[in-house]
Amino acid sequence: MEKQKRFILPENEIPTQWYNIVADMKNKPLPMLNPQTKQPIKLEELTGLFSRACSEQELNQTDAWFEIPEQVRDLYKSYRSTPLVRAYGLEKALDTPAHIYFKNESVSPVGSHKLNSALAQAYYCKQEGVTNITTETGAGQWGAALSYAAKAFGLELAVFMVKVSYNQKPYRRSIMQTFGAQVIASPSMSTKAGRQIITESPNYQGSLGTAISEAVELAMQTPNCKYVLGSVLNHVTLHQTVIGLEAEKQMAMAGEYPDMVIACFGGGSNFGGLSFPFMRHNLVDGKKTVFLAAEPASCPKLTRGIFQYDFGDEAGYTPLLPMFTLGHNFAPAHIHAGGLRYHGAGSIVSQLIKDGMMKGVDIPQLESFQAASLFAQTEGIIPAPESAHAIAATIREAKKCKEEGVKKTILFNLSGHGLIDMTAYDQYLAGDLTNYELPDEIIKENVSKLDKIV
Amino acid sequence: MEKQKRFILPENEIPTQWYNIVADMKNKPLPMLNPQTKQPIKLEELTGLFSRACSEQELNQTDAWFEIPEQVRDLYKSYRSTPLVRAYGLEKALDTPAHIYFKNESVSPVGSHKLNSALAQAYYCKQEGVTNITTETGAGQWGAALSYAAKAFGLELAVFMVKVSYNQKPYRRSIMQTFGAQVIASPSMSTKAGRQIITESPNYQGSLGTAISEAVELAMQTPNCKYVLGSVLNHVTLHQTVIGLEAEKQMAMAGEYPDMVIACFGGGSNFGGLSFPFMRHNLVDGKKTVFLAAEPASCPKLTRGIFQYDFGDEAGYTPLLPMFTLGHNFAPAHIHAGGLRYHGAGSIVSQLIKDGMMKGVDIPQLESFQAASLFAQTEGIIPAPESAHAIAATIREAKKCKEEGVKKTILFNLSGHGLIDMTAYDQYLAGDLTNYELPDEIIKENVSKLDKIV
Numbered sequence: 001m002e003k004q005k006r007f008i009l010p011e012n013e014i015p016t017q018w019y020n021i022v023a024d025m026k027n028k029p030l031p032m033l034n035p036q037t038k039q040p041i042k043l044e045e046l047t048g049l050f051s052r053a054c055s056e057q058e059l060n061q062t063d064a065w066f067e068i069p070e071q072v073r074d075l076y077k078s079y080r081s082t083p084l085v086r087a088y089g090l091e092k093a094l095d096t097p098a099h100i101y102f103k104n105e106s107v108s109p110v111g112s113h114k115l116n117s118a119l120a121q122a123y124y125c126k127q128e129g130v131t132n133i134t135t136e137t138g139a140g141q142w143g144a145a146l147s148y149a150a151k152a153f154g155l156e157l158a159v160f161m162v163k164v165s166y167n168q169k170p171y172r173r174s175i176m177q178t179f180g181a182q183v184i185a186s187p188s189m190s191t192k193a194g195r196q197i198i199t200e201s202p203n204y205q206g207s208l209g210t211a212i213s214e215a216v217e218l219a220m221q222t223p224n225c226k227y228v229l230g231s232v233l234n235h236v237t238l239h240q241t242v243i244g245l246e247a248e249k250q251m252a253m254a255g256e257y258p259d260m261v262i263a264c265f266g267g268g269s270n271f272g273g274l275s276f277p278f279m280r281h282n283l284v285d286g287k288k289t290v291f292l293a294a295e296p297a298s299c300p301k302l303t304r305g306i307f308q309y310d311f312g313d314e315a316g317y318t319p320l321l322p323m324f325t326l327g328h329n330f331a332p333a334h335i336h337a338g339g340l341r342y343h344g345a346g347s348i349v350s351q352l353i354k355d356g357m358m359k360g361v362d363i364p365q366l367e368s369f370q371a372a373s374l375f376a377q378t379e380g381i382i383p384a385p386e387s388a389h390a391i392a393a394t395i396r397e398a399k400k401c402k403e404e405g406v407k408k409t410i411l412f413n414l415s416g417h418g419l420i421d422m423t424a425y426d427q428y429l430a431g432d433l434t435n436y437e438l439p440d441e442i443i444k445e446n447v448s449k450l451d452k453i454v
Numbered sequence: 455m456e457k458q459k460r461f462i463l464p465e466n467e468i469p470t471q472w473y474n475i476v477a478d479m480k481n482k483p484l485p486m487l488n489p490q491t492k493q494p495i496k497l498e499e500l501t502g503l504f505s506r507a508c509s510e511q512e513l514n515q516t517d518a519w520f521e522i523p524e525q526v527r528d529l530y531k532s533y534r535s536t537p538l539v540r541a542y543g544l545e546k547a548l549d550t551p552a553h554i555y556f557k558n559e560s561v562s563p564v565g566s567h568k569l570n571s572a573l574a575q576a577y578y579c580k581q582e583g584v585t586n587i588t589t590e591t592g593a594g595q596w597g598a599a600l601s602y603a604a605k606a607f608g609l610e611l612a613v614f615m616v617k618v619s620y621n622q623k624p625y626r627r628s629i630m631q632t633f634g635a636q637v638i639a640s641p642s643m644s645t646k647a648g649r650q651i652i653t654e655s656p657n658y659q660g661s662l663g664t665a666i667s668e669a670v671e672l673a674m675q676t677p678n679c680k681y682v683l684g685s686v687l688n689h690v691t692l693h694q695t696v697i698g699l700e701a702e703k704q705m706a707m708a709g710e711y712p713d714m715v716i717a718c719f720g721g722g723s724n725f726g727g728l729s730f731p732f733m734r735h736n737l738v739d740g741k742k743t744v745f746l747a748a749e750p751a752s753c754p755k756l757t758r759g760i761f762q763y764d765f766g767d768e769a770g771y772t773p774l775l776p777m778f779t780l781g782h783n784f785a786p787a788h789i790h791a792g793g794l795r796y797h798g799a800g801s802i803v804s805q806l807i808k809d810g811m812m813k814g815v816d817i818p819q820l821e822s823f824q825a826a827s828l829f830a831q832t833e834g835i836i837p838a839p840e841s842a843h844a845i846a847a848t849i850r851e852a853k854k855c856k857e858e859g860v861k862k863t864i865l866f867n868l869s870g871h872g873l874i875d876m877t878a879y880d881q882y883l884a885g886d887l888t889n890y891e892l893p894d895e896i897i898k899e900n901v902s903k904l905d906k907i908v
Contacts, residue, residue, distance in 0.1 A: 109833070
């Protein structure tokens with residue numbers, strides 16, 4: 001009974017600021033560009049689409065700390081701090097000398113870390129007099145989080161949900177509707193971008209890139225409406241740093257500091273949210289922590305993508321972003337980790353990879369579900385298929401520790417639970433899941449279509 | 455920011471004992487009877503079916519406190535203490551002077567309070583050399599919990615799942631299978647009890663009573679196998695008192711003591727688990743807290759059932775229990791709160807009702823979903839359809855407080871989340887749900903078939 005299992009902060013220890021890693025980076029990320037002029041995006045160009053507060057956060061390269069607004073902190077208190085948990089069960093099953101910790105964001109009321117930014121973005125929109133917001137969602141974790149956040153601040157929300165998830169994950173759609181949101185399968189007939197894709201490919205099952213195009217288009221055409229995004233951009237990751245800032249204090253409660261920090265990677269917000277507060281100590285205090293971003297082998301933008309200016313969406317409505325990308329016209333394989341099916345990495349993470357501060361690791365789908373099952377049976381929590389990638393990468397490292405006889409402290413992010421993703425587990429149990437490795441030719445062909453700016 | 459939202463105990467404050475209310479009751483519950491001899495059940499008769507430790511706990515009327523085994527406490531630490539939460543959002547929406555608190559058992563890794571007893575029962579079986587266990591499950595909350603507990607202690611588990619839930623809630627079935635359990639739709643062809651019912655009524659969608667019969671039969675016919683139950687019996691409720699014992703300390707952290715304690719009622723384990731530690735102070739310290747058990751209007755055993763010796767299962771395999779019952783042959787309406795569709799109340803609760811220590815309140819299905827939606831939109835958590843009954847009863851009381859201008863402190867149990875029950879919410883949102891009030895004649899007819907022992 002001496003071994004402490006979970007570490008939870010008292011409410012007055014919940015962070016009151018978010019951390020902006022850009023302020024501490026020696027090489028700043030390249031700027032977003034206006035696709036027409038190829039000039040750096042100005043604040044006024046962003047505020048047409050996003051709230052002013054988020055636009056300012058997006059472009060800020062000098063302030064390391066941003067106050068978390070009091071109303072957001074009040075709502076954080078309904079589920080934060082999330083527990084830091086020592087995975088004794090998993091360690092025992094692996095017979096590893098490694099100490100494995102995970103930050104359990106799955107205990108958020110909507111089941112994932114996504115609420116951290118949803119509450120912040122909804123708050124800023126409300127403050128600025130916005131009445132309607134639009135967004136996209138892949139697997140539905142972001143859409144569920146924003147649906148509750150919109151209700152909490154009295155905003156009307158339209159969610160474009162990637163069609164394959166809309167059909168495969170009806171529970172997530174129902175969750176959004178229970179919170180009062182309008183949910184539309186994407187591609188839809190509601191927007192020009194959607195209509196064009198449906199006309200060209202009537203059976204297209206959608207992608208995050210397409211859903212973003214539709215949400216952006218609707219926001220631009222609706223009075224008093226802003227667009228809200230769940231990952232990729234700097235301000236979203238900024239809001240997620242509450243995860244890592246809590247984890248830092250909690251690791252100290254456990255008397256440890258991580259040698260490795262691991263998170264799954266879709267657009268980068270749960271990865272950056274956990275990692276950046278620890279990476280800060282690499283940047284400013286000379287720590288040597290290793291950072292791994294676990295992506296699906298079927299969507300390997302970090303390890304096999306090209307660093308290039310590219311659009312954030314399918315139709316080319318967004319600014320050009322400097323990113324490791326598979327091409328914005330990339331149609332990802334229909335793996336179950338819907339949240340990781342995105343063609344590019346955010347500009348901060350892309351710069352950090354160039355600078356050798358972190359690296360990507362590719363996880364085949366079957367390995368991710370094997371890891372998820374072991375984790376479920378040893379720790380009792382069924383992880384989201386996305387989070388399973390972080391678990392798989394952690395298990396690889398813990399096995400290396402055993403082989404090499406080295407004790408390392410590994411921290412990973414359990415970004416969400418998989419209770420709404422059980423059809424994926426059904427298929428895994430039935431032996432119906434397969435691996436898919438993206439052929440080089442497809443990457444080359446996609447990327448060859450991009451304007452060569454970098 | 456001064457208002458504290460959640461109250462969580464440090465690990466060393468998690469209770470180390472369970473509370474047995476029978477020891478403090480002036481009028482003890484009537485004994486279970488052997489259905490053949492009509493004599494009180496002896497320990498040796500129970501141990502054929504249940505583990506010895508649980509059998510002893512079941513019959514103990516003198517010891518108020520039982521040590522929680524260290525291995526169970528270690529596993530409790532992965533999710534306990536669960537938070538006590540002040541429902542500021544709900545209070546505001548109701549504009550009530552009442553202070554509303556809820557104990558959030560939904561953060562358990564399997565999504566409900568059921569794990570508290572599952573871990574204990576699996577532990578005792580393992581200690582006693584048992585290798586296989588059987589159980590039944592209605593909505594699937596108990597089956598999911600026991601599946602993880604069985605895996606944690608290395609036991610093989612067969613779960614008989616009520617057929618209507620097996621078909622309506624495939625995700626819960628998948629959760630059990632992911633943890634490694636075997637799941638069988640009940641009634642099944644695997645047992646004599648099941649075969650008989652299928653032969654008589656080929657389309658019968660099952661009931662908890664039938665599933666219990668099948669699980670008991672399989673346990674009795676399998677070597678080294680015990681039967682494990684998720685509610686109704688004294689030892690199950692005993693294990694659940696960790697909820698109320700934590701809540702007592704947490705209410706003290708909040709500087710309050712409840713005027714009312716409310717929980718939903720199926721077999722009584724989440725109700726007793728939260729209530730009994732507070733009711734102890736009514737019994738021994740003269741407190742005047744009011745206790746409400748919220749049941750579905752379609753299965754109103756507490757308010758409209760008959761106090762009578764009855765079987766716990768459909769086929770009549772169990773001992774006779776002194777209970778408020780609708781008759782063990784009662785086929786409940788197919789409401790969505792599957793965990794509340796049980797014909798009888800446990801013997802402790804039945805005695806407490808007779809003694810006026812608590813009372814039942816009937817909630818129509820539509821009112822429960824209205825309450826659930828309001829709670830989801832104000833507190834961010836989608837409740838299990840079962841827990842929604844407690845929320846509905848709480849809202850009634852909070853509205854009374856407003857009408858009468860009285861400030862009361864109300865504590866209810868959020869026994870589980872509803873993320874796996876979204877088809878029910880879909881039907882509610884579509885306007886397809888109805889109320890069903892049980893006709894008096896059906897109750898009279900069912901109960902008329904029982905042996906008149908009391």
